[in-house]
Amino acid sequence: MPGWQALNLEIAQYGATVVTVALDINAEHARPWHELGQATHPSVVDTLHATNPLFGFTNIPMAVWINEDGVLVRPAEGASIERNPMRDMEIPEGLPEALDKMLHAVKDIPDDAEAYRAAIIDWAKNGASSPFALSADEVVERSQPRSDNEARATACFELGDYLRKTVSQDAAVSWWKEAHRLHPQNLTYKRQAWTLVTTAPGATENDLMQGPNDVYDSSLVAEVSGDGGFLQFIVRPQL
Amino acid sequence: MILTELRTTTREFAQATGWEPKPEGLCRGEICVPAPGALSADGSLDVAIAAARLGMPLVEDADHGxxxxxxxxxxxxxxxxxxxxxxxxxxxxxxxxxxxSLRGKKVVLVAWSSY
Structure with missing residues (x-):
């Protein structure tokens, strides 16, 4: 979050702002990170994951760019702006297998951060004349595919969350499993579900490893340690 | 959008989906999709008709209504x-x-999460 705050300060002079939106069903889970960021830009929370279908977010971080008139000039795409320090670390021998697999998967994530950050600054300066600002037709065309399955996954995820809040935690599970089956590339729906069952009771932070569990058919470790790694979930920016 | 019956107000439908019922149909941005029979005289909306016209899946949990x-x-x-x-x-x-609320500014909307 400090990286986005720094970028916000840099682009404010051009009439641009960052808005960060936390996709968290419980705002309290995101609050410590929000406070750490000390954002001077709008920092909001989306407890219903409503922005997922409305903008096409399927993973984090992802971003869209919106011009002064409220029109998208770039669709949802991977939005890293800082090189992940874990990419450059030497992975020591003898780590637990799950952690070892996770670290290798992180190192394999393509690094578009520098180019993406530069593109944002170019657009902030030059607006519609920036080569990174797309036409309305291009924005729609470049947005991710949505078949009936993907739309149905959104309905299932929302239904599960509603039942979680109104009936019981367990009532969400079958619907969230169905959402995962229908839209396997939506990592946000998966990680939101996994973290609720792998975070220890009373923990002050969500479990980021999201390892094997007895509730869902898969786990983050299992999915990213396969052939597709994290890349299967990442929408790389076409700059 | 969560529903306990397949009829809602045009306002709630627009807020939840971004599709605004208008005389010419269901509209969002420059797109309007005709939806004959969806709007009633009392201002309510038949969700099943609207869903069919817009290609929106309706998922039912019959146990919980x-x-x-x-x-x-x-x-x-x-x-x-x-x-x-x-x-x-x-x-x-x-x-x-x-x-x-940020019209007039360029906005980079960034999704993140705690997990």
Whole structure:
């Protein structure tokens, strides 16, 4: 979050702002990170994951760019702006297998951060004349595919969350499993579900490893340690 | 959109889906889709008709008496229009926030999470 705050300060002079939106069903889970960021830009929370279908977010971080008139000039795409320090670390021998697999998967994530950050600054300066600002037709065309399955996954995820809040935690599970089956590339729906069952009771932070569990058919470790790694979930920016 | 019956108000439908019922049909941005029979004289909306016209899946949980309406699949893309949606989001102090409050500025909307 400090990286986005720094970028916000840099682009404010051009009439641009960052808005960060936390996709968290419980705002309290995101609050410590929000406070750490000390954002001077709008920092909001989306407890219903409503922005997922409305903008096409399927993973984090992802971003869209919106011009002064409220029109998208770039669709949802991977939005890293800082090189992940874990990419450059030497992975020591003898780590637990799950952690070892996770670290290798992180190192394999393509690094578009520098180019993406530069593109944002170019657009902030030059607006519609920036080569990174797309036409309305291009924005729609470049947005991710949505078949009936993907739309149905959104309905299932929302239904599960509603039942979680109104009936019981367990009532969400079958619907969230169905959402995962229908839209396997939506990592946000998966990680939101996994973290609720792998975070220890009373923990002050969500479990980021999201390892094997007895509730869902898969786990983050299992999915990213396969052939597709994290890349299967990442929408790389076409700059 | 969560529903306990397959009829809702035009206002609630527009807020939840971004598709606004108008005399010419269901509209979002520059797109309007005719939906004969969807609107009633009392201002309510037949969700099943609207869903069929917009390609929105309706998922039912009969045990709990609720439906969930998925997003439109008209274009086969996650976006049907480049006009940005304007959902009601929440600041961390609990107050409401809308992207439309930033009209006149360029906005980079970044999704993140704690997990």
């Amino acid at each position: 609720v439906w969930s309406l998925g997003p439109a699949t008209l274009s086969g893309k996650s976006l049907n229009t480049a006009v940005a949606a304007d959902p009601e989001l929440m600041n961390f102090d609990g107050s409401p926030f809308r992207l439309s």
